[in-house]
Amino acid sequence: MEKIVVKNYADEENCPVRNVLDRFGDKWSMLVIMLLGDMEVLRFNELHKYIDSISQKMLAVTLKKLEADNLINRTMFPEIPPRVEYSLTERGKSLLPLLLNLVQWANKNMGEITQSRLERGTK
Amino acid sequence: MEKIVVKNYADEENCPVRNVLDRFGDKWSMLVIMLLGDMEVLRFNELHKYIDSISQKMLAVTLKKLEADNLINRTMFPEIPPRVEYSLTERGKSLLPLLLNLVQWANKNMGEITQSRLERGTK
DNA sequence: TCTTTGACTTACCAAAAGTAAGTAAATAAC
DNA sequence: GTTATTTACTTACTTTTGGTAAGTCAAAGA
Numbered sequence: 001m002e003k004i005v006v007k008n009y010a011d012e013e014n015c016p017v018r019n020v021l022d023r024f025g026d027k028w029s030m031l032v033i034m035l036l037g038d039m040e041v042l043r044f045n046e047l048h049k050y051i052d053s054i055s056q057k058m059l060a061v062t063l064k065k066l067e068a069d070n071l072i073n074r075t076m077f078p079e080i081p082p083r084v085e086y087s088l089t090e091r092g093k094s095l096l097p098l099l100l101n102l103v104q105w106a107n108k109n110m111g112e113i114t115q116s117r118l119e120r121g122t123k
Numbered sequence: 124m125e126k127i128v129v130k131n132y133a134d135e136e137n138c139p140v141r142n143v144l145d146r147f148g149d150k151w152s153m154l155v156i157m158l159l160g161d162m163e164v165l166r167f168n169e170l171h172k173y174i175d176s177i178s179q180k181m182l183a184v185t186l187k188k189l190e191a192d193n194l195i196n197r198t199m200f201p202e203i204p205p206r207v208e209y210s211l212t213e214r215g216k217s218l219l220p221l222l223l224n225l226v227q228w229a230n231k232n233m234g235e236i237t238q239s240r241l242e243r244g245t246k
Numbered sequence: 247t248c249t250t251t252g253a254c255t256t257a258c259c260a261a262a263a264g265t266a267a268g269t270a271a272a273t274a275a276c
Numbered sequence: 277g278t279t280a281t282t283t284a285c286t287t288a289c290t291t292t293t294g295g296t297a298a299g300t301c302a303a304a305g306a
Contacts, residue, residue: 017157020229020236027148027263034140044284055264060285070239080272081283091232098224105221106143109214114142116193150294167253178295183254203303204251248306255300262293268286275280 023069028054028062030099033088036072037096041087071095146192151177151185153222156211159195160219164210194218 024030028051035050036042042050048059063086066072071092077083088096134141147153151174158173159165165173171182186209189195194215200206211219 016229016233017154017226019233020225021150021153023236025148025150025153027144030144030148031140056285057265057287058263061263068240068243069236070243076284079283080270081281082270082285084284091235094232095228098221098228101221101224102143103140105218106139109217110139110142112214113146113192117191120191120193179254180256180296181294184294199253202252203301205253205301207253250305251303253301256298258296258298260293260295262291264291265289267288270284271282273281276278 023065026062028058029066030102032059032062032066033071033092033095034099034103036086036088036092037099041085043086044084047086066092146188149185151181152189153225155182155185155189156194156215156218157222157226159209159211159215160222164208166209167207170209189215 024033031051032047035047039046039050044059044063047063048054048056051059054062063072063074067074069091070089073085073087073089075085075087077085147156154174155170158170162169162173167182167186170186171177171179174182177185186195186197190197192214193212196208196210196212198208198210200208
């Protein structure tokens with residue numbers, strides 16, 4: 001395994017890590033991407049049901065950001081009441097395998113991490 | 124590539140994704156882990172210099188959380204003024220390759236994403 | 247005696263996120 | 277013909293989270 005050095009942490013403008021984490025490194029973005037990866041197409045309220053603890057407001061801004069980054073498609077049907085469908089773009093799909101690695105890591109390690117938290121403190 | 128379905132998004136307690144994202148899915152944790160992956164050992168103020176836009180307060184709480192999850196080691200030397208060194212644990216190191224995949228993805232895609240943001244709006 | 251040093255805390259303030267109610271427009275129910 | 281319903285959001289207001297700047301502790305050096 002080669003060593004990859006990421007030099008410019010301090011440079012907020014140009015560090016790709018910072019730039020990307022500023023978008024995904026929030027409470028909801030990755031979850032939405034993974035959910036759309038599973039379900040392929042979901043409407044606003046369906047997303048809201050799956051991630052019940054997100055507020056409508058935050059779901060709306062999360063979807064807007066992901067759309068602005070062209071990670072998800074937003075398809076609006078001219079009906080009343082309105083219908084809007086969300087799905088991953090190719091770019092969004094290209095992120096999926098990396099996120100699924102994180103899911104596997106989480107599944108494998110969550111037990112021990114929970115253990116550590118209990119032993120070492122600080123909820 | 125096999126399809127991995129993550130069923131329990133709605134179940135905040137038991138979904139490993141939610142549990143893990145609740146910890147890393149913040150502005151700073153992943154950055155700290157990657158930085159320690161690069162530099163191996165860093166003191167508090169060194170971390171602060173690399174990630175200059177983090178506040179001391181947030182750096183402190185981020186480090187505490189990561190330590191509670193046993194992702195980083197905190198070694199305190201009984202000197203005055205105090206010296207404290209941080210490094211990745213084995214568990215922390217096991218996360219590194221996954222995060223480095225994200226870095227590579229970020230490097231590959233940041234240009235086009237920035238482009239999308241300009242075209243489609245919403246800074 | 248006063249300053250410096252490093253790893254933090256603390257008090258106070260600003261920004262982000264949650265809550266709950268509201269909006270729009272057409273169809274369905276009464 | 278008035279009212280309720282449906283969906284994808286906004287908006288106003290409150291709470292929580294994070295940022296800022298100053299403070300703490302203890303010893304060594306000027």
